[in-house]
Amino acid sequence: MGQLYRNLQLSPQKHIDYAKEAIESYFSLLQNSSFSNQDNLLCRSFGKYFENLFVLSQTINYKKNEAVGRFVSLLETDKLNDFTKYSIMDFIVANGKKIDKETFQTFFDYSKKIIENLESRVLESYLNLLVTLSQKLSASPSEFHEKLGDYQISQIETQKKESFVYSIFYSKALEEYRKAGNKSKIEETAVLLEQSKKKIDLKKVSVEMKDEEFNKVLNLWWELIQTKTSVLVEKGDSKDIYEYLTVEKLFTKSVEVKDETNMSILDLVSTYVFDVNKNISKDKSMAFNPYFLQIKFSLQQIGLIFSKGIESGKISFESLMDYLKSKTWYRYDFTYEMPDGKIEGINWIDLLSPSLQAFFVQQEIDLKTSSHNSQGYVLAIDSLVLKFEGLLREFSRALGAQTIEIKKNGTKERISFDKLLDNEKVRALIPEDDIAFFKFLFTSDGMDLRNNIAHSFYSTKNYSSEKMLLLIVALLRLGNFKIEPKKNNTSE
Template sequence: MAKKTYYSVTQAAEYLGIHPETLRRWDRTKKLEAEKINDRGDRRYDLEKIKRFKDMVRLGTDDKESARKKIDASLTSLENIAEDAKYEFTMGDHFREARDLSYFILDDERERDRFQALINLFSFQVKDDEFKSKMSGTDANGKYWAFPSLEDFSKSDFTYVRSLLPKYKHPRIRSRISHFLWIVEKDHKMAQTAIKEYLGAVDWLNTEVKKDPEGTSAFEIVNSLRSAYILAKKIKHNINEVNQSIANTVLNFDNQSESRWAVTHRLIEFALENWKEYGQDFWENVVKICKRMAEEQEKKNNLYFARDFLSLGEKVERQVFSLQDKKWRQKIASSFEDEANAKKDGFVQSDLLMKAITEYKGLGDQKKVEELEKSLQKAKKDLKFQTFSQTMDLTDWVNQIRTQFKTLVGKESKEQLLIRLTADGSILPKYEEVKKQAEKMDKEFPLQSLFSTSVFDSSGNMPRKYDSDLEKKYYSLLRQYNFSLMTYEVMARVLFEELLDAGKIDLESVVKYISDHLWYGKEYELHDPDNKELLLKSRKWVDILKPGIRAYLSALDSIKGKNVEEARSNLILAIDSLTPKIEGLIREFYESIGKPVDKIKTERGGKQVSEKKGLDELLREPYAEEIFGSDLLILMKYVLIELGGYNLRNNVSHALMFRENYLLSYGHWVFLILLRIGAYQFSINQKPPESAV
């Protein structure tokens, strides 16, 4: 542990830019306490502590008269702040200094709380009729927190905020205060005021964005109009006026900002949700705007956005005028084709060609479809699968977990260790943690989920595309799960190395454990169907799993002996043998608990036949999570069936893997999945073991 650096009162006061007596007062009132450093009672300030204090607290003076002037100025200058701030939700930062001066210099907790209320009020992100927190998370104790939060306001805060409304004229300030009071008090007059001020803010923003296209957030126009419309509909007030403002902005929003196309597109989509509230002339002009914006984006070579406007124009004509003009789709198809011809990257080119083919099929242009399918086959041959890698030094961490596992393996029996492999939750990534991290990454890097994601196999085919918002969100989860699994794969490798080194895992102990503890280790009886005579007793699953388990354990032995080629051969046998058995095990388990495992399929000619559900269907059943738990279920999906994961079930069944594609980590996860899906009967009578890490 690093040695602390301590400052005397004089040194600490000088560092903070305040009088020593001020610092002594803070110590007495526990605002910034000194530490007792010896038995004699000498008190000093930890340098790291006062550094953090200086970073958090904004003062600028410790003179009370100067502090009062700064506090008063913070309130009178809010109009200027509203005029200059690029984003309205950053206005709350303006009051931080006033809050800290009130508390630390004037010792006025009531005024501090008022300024904190203003910081909270102007830090919300407002969308439609909802005040959303700017940030959130969990503390060290796992308790959820959010900033700002409506729960942080008291009744006296509401009264104080209301008292400020007559003092300000800027629509940004007045719309925020009045909308807030509508949210918390449901005062219709405040909702009416908010509608009026949002429309005023739109007029002001339209002027500002023309004067300073890059220094003004044009998206605030969209948010203000949406909020005004939703409030107007809720209280049935000034709906026509709000619609007129939306129409005027769509038709006249002509500036040079980079966000111009996005603002126009979003407002047209929003208006289309309530298209009957706008006149025919408006929609005729919208169609012209869509054509013009598509041409404009095409000239800039922004073909993705050009197609967005072509699709939107087609949607307007279809929904408003009941027209089916193929010219829109023709232009979209040509755009995909032109972009594909311009791209040299095999993956991107293949994706664009497939989109063009889909469009031309919809247009019934078979000649163009056949032409592009030939180009697609050529593009597939040119695909180059590259490997990207990043080197990280995990030596210290690996050594640490190796020491932990070595101790654990040394003191537990073979059976206890197999129980641990079956039930220890710390060996698998936690679904909820991965989900939160994925959501956090999507917020921090929104562009990564803006475009669709295509998954290609080694033959250049695109068997899966994550296109809709829900699919993109799921793919983001899979991507984050992959990052988590990389860490856990290192843990699994070290754990199995230690098990092998200590002689704590072998075929005999594994087979005995399955037979004694797992539901599929039970003995099956085969009877004569006529006279019910017992013909045979067999541990069916033990018998058919045993060769695959033997091959897996032999692969571990070969790796220990540094015989890589033999290890790879055994690993191929293990994965090819065990992976399809998991489907049979899950199907039999479903049957034993009364869940359906068959489905009806209609063949050509209308004939209906019954067939077994595949693993993909079994794991996507709505009750699968309740049965297996979210941590095991996401592991099974990622390892066995997800195209965005390892997809072993499909790759093994259709011989899509080369020798070098068989990885030891695949063997570890398949083995752990086998143990865990057999644990249900066992888990009723046994407590899960304590965490291994």
């Protein structure tokens, strides 16, 4: 029977008589089949045969109502198990053409009636189906979103004490309660979610690479980096080092290519990614990020350049400030006089100086003591992250790129960091690799420094010299353009 269906699908003519013959055969097969509803394999086979019947009847518009009616007549019987009934209803709803509302109402009434007695493993499926059916019937799905939230909370009882998956279930429940509009449960669940995060211990796991060829390549790469860095620092002056960090191809935009024809075993696994605030994102693409790996490799080189440069005296607070004052657009005076005589605008060199000075003070202490004091980088990172957004807005204004938008009610709103980087005028000037690097540093595409700093999500241990090094490289790269303040500049 399955072969007949496939032949019809592959046939160039798709002769309607053969299709009708197949439909009649499916009707006969399903009518005369007899098996226990406890036999999951045969129930599944029944469902697949019905799907074939349904698709064929829909395709040639032959006995499609009878096909649906045959299944409806089985809903109140015990011929099929609950999951098979759900699967067929879900298939009809998703693939049916011009299905009458009476059928949707029948599915809705049946599903709503039995959900109180369903086993846990199929309850979630029926509730999701009821949400879809409510929408088909132009009814509010709030009741079922709330029940889905309750279902997620109930699953916590099946977990081990203080398990990290508590946060997963609380997050899912919170989303359902939001859709349901239940304010009291939203507040209650949000509190429980925050409490559960405190118990999550995300430990780092180190894996030793056993592949000798890989280790040889890695060692060779490191030797080349050390040699290249030594030549740069020993032969070059401060200007050469800063220009290298500004223009060298340290970060290449990550391009992900997905082959839809091949499915990895990882596609069958649900991956949950925890951010610095222990929020959960169900996103398989974040489980392995090749761009992040590239950043880690480049960071080793940048760190080596700074350590050698500071030891040689060629990299210092004074030399960096001299470079910014002579080689970047930050040196320009962006202040202006208002009609009332008041001076507005910003002197960026003055604002950048405290952050960079704090960094070099702590960096020199760390190098001398062979230690790393995270607390010493808090002020430097907090200041430079927030100043970078200001620099990007200043840069955009100088290019004549849009930095504010007018809402329908007439109020002004600043354009988001992401949108600033997506502006055509900005992209025409800043290389694509640097755009990707900025987004990785400051937005949810990567480290999300702007959000984490602005909302105080970072604890002391999240601060490091490495983050500051990346920020300084970003600062150098954004400053490497010939722009000047616009005349008659006005504030936002």
